[in-house]
Amino acid sequence: MSLSPVALQTALLILSNSSATTLTDIPGSSKKLITGLNVTDFLDQVQKTTSTAAASDCSTSTWNAWQEWSTCTETCGSCGTQQRFRSCNKPVDTCTCSGSAFEKEYCNLAVCKFPLASCCSGFTPQSSGGTFVCLASS
Secondary structure (H helix, E strand, O other): OOOOHHHHHHHHHHHHHOOOOEEEEOOOOOOEEEEOOOHHHHHHHHHHHHHHHHHHOOOOOEEOOOOOOOOOOOOOOOOEEEEEEOOEEOOOOOOOOOOOOEEEEEEOOEOOOOOOOOOOOOEEEEEEOOEEEEEEOO
16 A cells, blocks of 8 residues: 555654554664554544545645756757646645646757758847847747
């Protein structure tokens, strides 16, 4: 059985507040032995407590780091696009993160060489930083 971080925190809280259980150190180990525990009742209690807590608190939902940008689909002229994604780290599936999980941008802004058109539709060659690049037409 796999427990989410919220379920694990809930389980530890239930165990620490229970007078019916005893935690005993296992010699030579960082683990503890739990005695006096009805596993079925315990897991039911964890499930109920976790569901209630998680359903009411999605404030811990945060974005994971952005993945790397994809390879540009074209080599010049602002014709290509690249994209990247990120995932939402949320306590339960019903929670969401604000903002977008997806970004897309034009790439490879350098002017294309003959015989290709200098820039793709909607872009014009302009000087920027001592070189010509294709920027959105104004």
